[in-house]
Amino acid sequence: MPSYTVTVATGSQWFAGTDDYVYLSLEGTAGCSERHLLDKPFYNDFERGAVDSYDVNVEEDLGEIQLIKIEKRKYWYHDDWYLKYITVKTPLGDYLDFPCYRWITDEKEIVLRDGRAKLSRDDKTQILKQHRRKELEDRQKMYRWKEWHPGFPLSIDAHCHSELPRDIQFDNEKGVDFILNYSKAMENLYINRFMHMFQSSWSDFADFEKIFVRISNTISEYVMQHWKEDFMFGYQFLNGCNPVLIRKCTEIPKKLPVTTAMVECSLERNLTLEEEVKQGNIFIVDYELLDGVDANKTDPCTIQYLAAPICLLYKNLENKILPIAIQLGQKPGPGNPIFLPSDATYDWLLAKIWVRSSDFHIHQTVTHLLRTHLVSEVFSIAMFRQLPAVHPLFKLLVPHMRFTIAINTKAREQLICECGLFDKANATGGGGHVQMVQKAMKDLTYSSLCFPEEIKAKGMDSQKDIPYYYYRDDGIKVWEAIKSFAEDVIGIYYESDEVVCEDAELQAFVKDIYVYGMRGVKASGFPKMIKTREKLAEYLTVVIFTTSAQHAAVNFGQLFLGMYPDEHFVEKPVKEAMAKFRKNLDEIVSAITERNKNKKLPYYYLSPDRIPNSVAV
Numbered sequence: 001m002p003s004y005t006v007t008v009a010t011g012s013q014w015f016a017g018t019d020d021y022v023y024l025s026l027e028g029t030a031g032c033s034e035r036h037l038l039d040k041p042f043y044n045d046f047e048r049g050a051v052d053s054y055d056v057n058v059e060e061d062l063g064e065i066q067l068i069k070i071e072k073r074k075y076w077y078h079d080d081w082y083l084k085y086i087t088v089k090t091p092l093g094d095y096l097d098f099p100c101y102r103w104i105t106d107e108k109e110i111v112l113r114d115g116r117a118k119l120s121r122d123d124k125t126q127i128l129k130q131h132r133r134k135e136l137e138d139r140q141k142m143y144r145w146k147e148w149h150p151g152f153p154l155s156i157d158a159h160c161h162s163e164l165p166r167d168i169q170f171d172n173e174k175g176v177d178f179i180l181n182y183s184k185a186m187e188n189l190y191i192n193r194f195m196h197m198f199q200s201s202w203s204d205f206a207d208f209e210k211i212f213v214r215i216s217n218t219i220s221e222y223v224m225q226h227w228k229e230d231f232m233f234g235y236q237f238l239n240g241c242n243p244v245l246i247r248k249c250t251e252i253p254k255k256l257p258v259t260t261a262m263v264e265c266s267l268e269r270n271l272t273l274e275e276e277v278k279q280g281n282i283f284i285v286d287y288e289l290l291d292g293v294d295a296n297k298t299d300p301c302t303i304q305y306l307a308a309p310i311c312l313l314y315k316n317l318e319n320k321i322l323p324i325a326i327q328l329g330q331k332p333g334p335g336n337p338i339f340l341p342s343d344a345t346y347d348w349l350l351a352k353i354w355v356r357s358s359d360f361h362i363h364q365t366v367t368h369l370l371r372t373h374l375v376s377e378v379f380s381i382a383m384f385r386q387l388p389a390v391h392p393l394f395k396l397l398v399p400h401m402r403f404t405i406a407i408n409t410k411a412r413e414q415l416i417c418e419c420g421l422f423d424k425a426n427a428t429g430g431g432g433h434v435q436m437v438q439k440a441m442k443d444l445t446y447s448s449l450c451f452p453e454e455i456k457a458k459g460m461d462s463q464k465d466i467p468y469y470y471y472r473d474d475g476i477k478v479w480e481a482i483k484s485f486a487e488d489v490i491g492i493y494y495e496s497d498e499v500v501c502e503d504a505e506l507q508a509f510v511k512d513i514y515v516y517g518m519r520g521v522k523a524s525g526f527p528k529m530i531k532t533r534e535k536l537a538e539y540l541t542v543v544i545f546t547t548s549a550q551h552a553a554v555n556f557g558q559l560f561l562g563m564y565p566d567e568h569f570v571e572k573p574v575k576e577a578m579a580k581f582r583k584n585l586d587e588i589v590s591a592i593t594e595r596n597k598n599k600k601l602p603y604y605y606l607s608p609d610r611i612p613n614s615v616a617v
Helices: 128-144 174-190 193-199 205-211 218-226 230-239 274-279 346-384 394-399 405-417 423-424 432-443 450-458 470-493 497-502 504-517 533-553 572-596
Strands: 004-011 019-026 051-057 063-071 082-087 093-103 109-113 282-286 308-316 319-326
Touching: 004 019, 004 432, 019 051, 063 082, 063 093, 063 128, 063 205, 093 109, 093 504, 128 346, 218 230, 218 470, 230 319, 230 346, 230 470, 274 282, 274 533, 308 423, 319 346, 346 394, 346 405, 346 432, 394 470, 394 533, 423 450, 470 533, 470 572, 497 533
Parallel strands: none
Antiparallel strands: 004 051, 004 082, 019 063, 063 109, 082 093, 282 308, 308 319
16 A cells, blocks of 8 residues: 655744644545545644654555645634645655645645646646646735725735735734834833933934933944034935935036035035036935925924925045035025035034935835835735746745735834824824825836946946945845846746746736836836846846845845745755855855945945845834
C-alpha cells in the first residue's frame, strides 16, 4: 500500500496554532486520496511554531501530486490556524513543497498547489487551470476597489481593519508592537512628564528641547545644535526626510522677481545671478501645491495658516547648498516680500521656519502618504486580484506588500479621516490634506516613480556637480540591485518578449494599476500593458523600489530588504538569484557604512539593512 509522508508547519505568530480538526486530501494525476484526519494520539498537534509529520496511506499510487486540500473543522470553539507550508514525501522518495503562509479561518478549506512557480501557459491539465481560475475569482470577490475620496487612487473596499481579509490583517504581534513602540517612545521622551506642553502653545524653543532631552542620537543632537544655520537648512533638502523636491534651476521664474543686486552678497564666484544659473549653481524648491489649500480650523477661535513658498538655493565654493532667497507666497508684490540672508536675523530665520513648515506638509501628505502608501496599496490590491499564488510575479512581489493594505486602512480609520489625528493636529487637516492629494495626482506619473529618471528630470543626476546628495547616490545603487534581481527572475520564467505579451495575468495586473490606481489617466504615463522583458524588469523595479526603498527614505525601517522569511519560491535558480541580490545589497551596506565613518551627519536611510521590505508603518 503506497504511503506518503506529510509534514505540516504551523506559523510562529501569536495564536497561530489550533485545536481544530484538520483533514488532508491528496489529488494526483492518477487519482485522489480519501479525506485523512491528521492526528497523533496523545499529542497536541498544530501548536504554534510546530512541525508535525503524518503518514497518509492510499489504496493505489496517485501519480504526480497536483493539489492538496486542507479542511479545518471546529473542535469546540472558533480557532483560526496559520499554516506556513506542507511538504509531501512520495513513495518514490521525492519531496514536494506546498507553500501556504495563510490563515485558515472558521470551518474553511483551502487547496494548495506545489511551490513551483508557473505561468498560466504552463498549466496543462484542466484541474490546474480550474484551480487557478477559481483562486482569482475568489480573490476578486474579497479584494474590491473603492473610491475613498474623488481624485484619489482607489483603495480597498473596507471601512475598518477588521473588515479586511484575515490574511492581510495585522498579526497580533504587529498590533501590540504599535502599542509597545508608542509607549516606549513616550517613555523615552518623558512625554507623560511634559504632556501639558502638548495641550497649549509653547512659549520658546527651550520647551521643545525639554521634550527631546533624553534622545541619545548623534544626528538629532547635531541638528538641534545647528538647525538655525543656513548650511543645515540647505542640507536637509538633499538628505533630510523629504529629499525629493529640490531641483536645478534653469531659469528664475517670473513669479520670483529676485535680482543679482538682492543676492550678490551670497554669490561667491563674482558672477551675476543669471550666470550662476547657467553654470548650474542655483537650485529651487517650489511649494506651489500648497497655494489655495484651505488651512485647518479646529474651532472658531483657532486660526491656522499655510504658506506656499518659493526657495532659491545656491551651491557655494565649498559645494554646500545654501538658501539665498525666500518668498512665502506665489504672487509677487508689496505684500509678499522676498526674504534674504542679509535681512534681520529673526526675519530670515522665520522665513526659513515657514519653508520648513510647508516642507512638512508636502512630505507627510504627498511624498509619504500618496507616493508610497497609497501607490503601494494600488500595487497590492492589483496583485491579489490578478496574480494567483503560483504565478512567479506574485511570489516575487508578495513580501513587498505585507501589511500595506492594513496600515492604510488603519490610517483611513484613525489618521486622515474626518476628525482624525490630521484634523486635530495639522494645519492641513480639516480637508486641506485631501485637497493636496487631489492636486498632487497630476504629478504622480510612471516616470516620476522611476528613480533614475526622476533624479535626471530634476537636473540632480550629476555626482560631480552635486557631490553630497546621498539620497541620490544610495538610491541609484539600490535601484540597480533591485532591477538586476528582477531581470534574473524574469529570465527564469520568461524566455522571450512574446511570453511576456501572452501572459494574460500579468497584463491584467498592469491594467488594474492603470485603470484603478491612476484612474485611467493617460497623462500618468503608466503603461496599459507590458510588451518586453526589459520593460517588465523596469516595472517590477518601480513596484519593489516604491514599496521598500522609497518608503524607507522618507520613513524608517523594519524587516530589511532582501530578507524573505516566507519561502514562496522553491526553485533553485530563484534561490540563487535571491542570494546574489542579498550579496549585492550587502556590498551597498558596506560602501555606505564606510562612507559614513566619522561623518557628523551620516546618511543611512537607504542602507539596505535599514530598508523595510514593505510599507507597513
